[in-house]
Amino acid sequence: MKSLELLTTTTYNAPSAVPARRHKANGTATAALLIQIASEMLTTSPTLRKRLGVTLTDLAAAEKVRKELTRKGL
Numbered sequence: 001m002k003s004l005e006l007l008t009t010t011t012y013n014a015p016s017a018v019p020a021r022r023h024k025a026n027g028t029a030t031a032a033l034l035i036q037i038a039s040e041m042l043t044t045s046p047t048l049r050k051r052l053g054v055t056l057t058d059l060a061a062a063e064k065v066r067k068e069l070t071r072k073g074l
Helices: 002-006 027-044 046-052 056-073
Strands: none
Touching: 027 046, 027 056
16 A cells, blocks of 8 residues: 555646746847857867858957957956
């Protein structure tokens, strides 16, 4: 009989008093982050850079744009 007691399930009622909050999007911060991620990926992968036709000069220019976006976002 004890084995039957172990199989009983309990339900969990999440507190419904707390409303779900959505993160407010910040377009310039998101764009800066995406540029940073792409730049890091392309910097470390010469094969990917060659396939996309991106040079290190292009990545330096993208870094300048990222820094400008970061300044505007503040």
